[in-house]
Amino acid sequence: MKNWSIIAEGFHKEDVPKHESIYSLGNGAMGMRANFEEDYTGNTLQGSYIGGVYYPDKTKVGWWKNGYPEYFAKVLNAPSWIGLHIKINGEVLDLNTCTEVKNFRRELNMKEGWYERQFTATLPNQQEIQVKALRLLSLRHDELGALRYEITPLSSEVTVEIESYLDSGVKNNDANWDELFWNTLDVGVVQDYYAYITAETKKTRFKVHTFMHNTLRLLGDQPHFFSPSKKNKKDNYVGLQYEVSVPAGKTIRLDKFGGYIISKGEEFWVSPNGLTMYEREKYIGYTLTERLNAFDFLLKMQKKDWAAIWELSDIEIEGDDKAQQAIRFNIFQLNQTYSGKHAHLNIGPKGFTGEKYGGSTYWDTEAYCLPFYMATKGAEVARNLLMYRYNQLDKAIENAKKLGFTGGAALYPMVTMNGEECHNEWEITFEEIHRNGAIAFAIYNYVRYTGDEAYIKDYGLEVLVAIARFWAQRASFSAEKQKYVILGVTGPNEYENNVNNNFYTNYIAQWCLRYAADMVEKYEIEKQWIHPQEIILWRKIAQNIYFPYSEKYGVYLQQDGFLDKDLKPVSAIPAEERPLNQHWSWDRILRSPYIKQADTLQGFYFFRNHFTHEELRKHYEFYEPFTVHESSLSPCVHSVLAAALDKKEEAYALYLRTSRLDLDDYNKEVHEGLHITSMAGTWLSIVEGFGGMHVVDNQLHFKPCLPAHWHSLSFKVIFRGQLHVCKFVN
Ligand code: BGC
Numbered sequence: 001m002k003n004w005s006i007i008a009e010g011f012h013k014e015d016v017p018k019h020e021s022i023y024s025l026g027n028g029a030m031g032m033r034a035n036f037e038e039d040y041t042g043n044t045l046q047g048s049y050i051g052g053v054y055y056p057d058k059t060k061v062g063w064w065k066n067g068y069p070e071y072f073a074k075v076l077n078a079p080s081w082i083g084l085h086i087k088i089n090g091e092v093l094d095l096n097t098c099t100e101v102k103n104f105r106r107e108l109n110m111k112e113g114w115y116e117r118q119f120t121a122t123l124p125n126q127q128e129i130q131v132k133a134l135r136l137l138s139l140r141h142d143e144l145g146a147l148r149y150e151i152t153p154l155s156s157e158v159t160v161e162i163e164s165y166l167d168s169g170v171k172n173n174d175a176n177w178d179e180l181f182w183n184t185l186d187v188g189v190v191q192d193y194y195a196y197i198t199a200e201t202k203k204t205r206f207k208v209h210t211f212m213h214n215t216l217r218l219l220g221d222q223p224h225f226f227s228p229s230k231k232n233k234k235d236n237y238v239g240l241q242y243e244v245s246v247p248a249g250k251t252i253r254l255d256k257f258g259g260y261i262i263s264k265g266e267e268f269w270v271s272p273n274g275l276t277m278y279e280r281e282k283y284i285g286y287t288l289t290e291r292l293n294a295f296d297f298l299l300k301m302q303k304k305d306w307a308a309i310w311e312l313s314d315i316e317i318e319g320d321d322k323a324q325q326a327i328r329f330n331i332f333q334l335n336q337t338y339s340g341k342h343a344h345l346n347i348g349p350k351g352f353t354g355e356k357y358g359g360s361t362y363w364d365t366e367a368y369c370l371p372f373y374m375a376t377k378g379a380e381v382a383r384n385l386l387m388y389r390y391n392q393l394d395k396a397i398e399n400a401k402k403l404g405f406t407g408g409a410a411l412y413p414m415v416t417m418n419g420e421e422c423h424n425e426w427e428i429t430f431e432e433i434h435r436n437g438a439i440a441f442a443i444y445n446y447v448r449y450t451g452d453e454a455y456i457k458d459y460g461l462e463v464l465v466a467i468a469r470f471w472a473q474r475a476s477f478s479a480e481k482q483k484y485v486i487l488g489v490t491g492p493n494e495y496e497n498n499v500n501n502n503f504y505t506n507y508i509a510q511w512c513l514r515y516a517a518d519m520v521e522k523y524e525i526e527k528q529w530i531h532p533q534e535i536i537l538w539r540k541i542a543q544n545i546y547f548p549y550s551e552k553y554g555v556y557l558q559q560d561g562f563l564d565k566d567l568k569p570v571s572a573i574p575a576e577e578r579p580l581n582q583h584w585s586w587d588r589i590l591r592s593p594y595i596k597q598a599d600t601l602q603g604f605y606f607f608r609n610h611f612t613h614e615e616l617r618k619h620y621e622f623y624e625p626f627t628v629h630e631s632s633l634s635p636c637v638h639s640v641l642a643a644a645l646d647k648k649e650e651a652y653a654l655y656l657r658t659s660r661l662d663l664d665d666y667n668k669e670v671h672e673g674l675h676i677t678s679m680a681g682t683w684l685s686i687v688e689g690f691g692g693m694h695v696v697d698n699q700l701h702f703k704p705c706l707p708a709h710w711h712s713l714s715f716k717v718i719f720r721g722q723l724h725v726c727k728f729v730n
Pocket of ligand 1: 349357362363364492494596597631632633677
């Protein structure tokens with residue numbers, strides 16, 4: 001257990017897809033799974049992704065319903081620049097066919113931002129070689145990645161053939177219609193060492209120039225670099241092939257730079273001799289010395305840039321290596337996924353580590369991720385996350401219109417890339433309307449935390465008003481109850497569909513209506529676009545909204561009729577039937593009381609200061625026993641609340657579950673990618689849970705509750721432009 005590194009030793013074929021996720025790299029603009037560079041015929045999920053470059057995959061459903069989106073926008077598997085075909089005396093290097101693989105080791109160095117893999121392999125022709133591969137995706141240069149690949153023959157002098165290539169014939173595993181998403185426009189070799197593929201996404205027409213730059217040399221010799229003996233160009237492929245005789249014990253080193261230059265519409269910058277702008281940059285210069293030193297230079301920059309990130313965002317836990325390593329892994333992955341440089345990018349639930357969830361934006365961003373970026377990066381980065389939704393307001397209004405809402409009401413999509421809804425299951429698309437609440441709550445949370453009130457006037461208000469208009473139309477008056485009700489919804493707990501009066505949804509709707517009304521009155525009442533009657537109506541609905549409540553238990557009910565269920569706790573379910581979603585029929589899940597993720601308690605998390613300690617305790621103790629935490633977004637919220645209730649052991653168990661979810665593969669699905677957005681929840685469970693950080697009356701408060709075996713907990717937060725260094729000692 002290393003505090004700053006994730007290390008895996010030993011080659012186990014069944015672990016390959018899982019480790020491809022865990023050892024993924026990203027720089028906020030692009031990312032890649034830890035696929036082997038050389039050929040591998042075993043089980044693998046190939047994945048390289050570019051932020052914001054997506055494809056509208058035509059929706060495929062069994063039974064079409066009016067209002068379904070026509071497509072699901074997904075981040076594409078991008079052309080690959082990392083690949084190498086390697087032959088040793090004519091035999092392909094493929095760990096799946098090697099007769100022996102020894103000293104296999106992967107290391108993800110989180111402090112410095114690189115990933116290294118080493119092994120010693122015996123090929124079927126009995127040749128034994130040692131390989132070391134070091135990779136990084138540059139934080140400083142969005143478009144640039146680098147690989148250093150070294151081969152040392154151990155048995156005898158061998159002929160090493162290396163074909164370093166680019167490949168745009170890539171597919172998405174999750175393509176609905178098994179289509180290729182890229183059209184290759186141009187394949188070229190410009191110099192002995194530089195080649196590219198220009199490809200365009202179908203329909204969305206993002207043009208991507210994938211490039212590579214190679215330098216091959218024998219170590220120990222005078223600087224000498226080899227030229228490729230062959231250049232292989234095909235429709236979707238370009239390779240530079242080298243053939244070198246390497247004596248036993250000597251090392252051949254390939255430094256490969258690669259990445260993407262992206263354009264939508266405009267032409268790429270191309271110099272008169274056909275080279276891209278990278279050739280002009282000094283870190284991949286023209287001179288031999290520059291070319292030989294480029295990798296080391298980039299690595300040095302990388303260490304410096306990561307040091308700057310850690311300076312603000314590191315969390316130190318003394319007395320618990322497991323917890324320490326886990327929180328760093330989570331912080332590292334969050335920084336790999338989103339840098340905050342660009343308002344058109346966002347945080348996909350799996351970041352750049354897999355295809356699931358299509359790289360699209362979910363309510364996860366507002367409900368879970370925003371606080372992390374606000375506190376560790378400051379207001380500008382967090383503001384970009386809000387601007388993403390502001391820029392998509394027109395689309396959200398259009399989306400509501402498609403469903404029959406009028407007068408500028410907005411329903412933000414549950415899943416989106418460009419502002420349009422792209423989820424196509426009715427219970428999520430049409431019913432999980434609580435997401436609108438999280439988007440409004442994020443504005444409130446941002447302003448309360450950063451003090452940037454101007455955001456409301458300049459942008460936030462328009463979003464709040466459109467959201468309030470939606471709730472005012474979505475709530476309906478029940479003559480029976482003489483109250484406003486919200487019918488036919490799905491709350492955050494997706495193990496219940498089409499329920500009436502989900503407490504969380506009703507509560508956040510009520511809060512949105514009041515908050516929007518308050519903000520309109522504070523800033524904009526004179527504006528023409530809001531009629532005073534609207535504000536009166538919003539307040540009336542908010543005042544008279546209905547909440548299901550049980551006198552017997554003294555708790556708000558998750559929804560109407562919750563107490564009719566067979567209320568056996570999760571502990572009564574045999575272990576072999578968990579997770580339920582892999583063992584029970586959907587019908588059985590829907591009828592059960594089991595809660596996929598924090599639902600009523602999500603409301604208690606957001607609005608903790610609306611409730612007394614006793615109310616929180618009752619609700620936590622009522623709902624936790626029914627919660628199966630089968631969404632990765634769940635244990636973190638419960639952990640924060642358990643810490644608030646001083647339930648240290650429970651809070652700690654839930655913390656380990658959230659923070660080591662991927663490292664220890666709790667849900668047996670890490671091969672599909674990492675749970676990036678829930679990693680922000682892990683940060684919440686430390687800072688807001690064990691640190692007890694919360695904002696009251698524009699001030700930062702802490703109520704620490706450290707697990708008994710921790711000696712200390714330290715972290716930094718930026719609050720209203722000031723850096724606060726926090727250390728709590730047990
Ligand atoms: C959760 C949603 C979440 C989505 C993406 C689902 O399993 O139930 O709340 O938005 O995953 O993380």
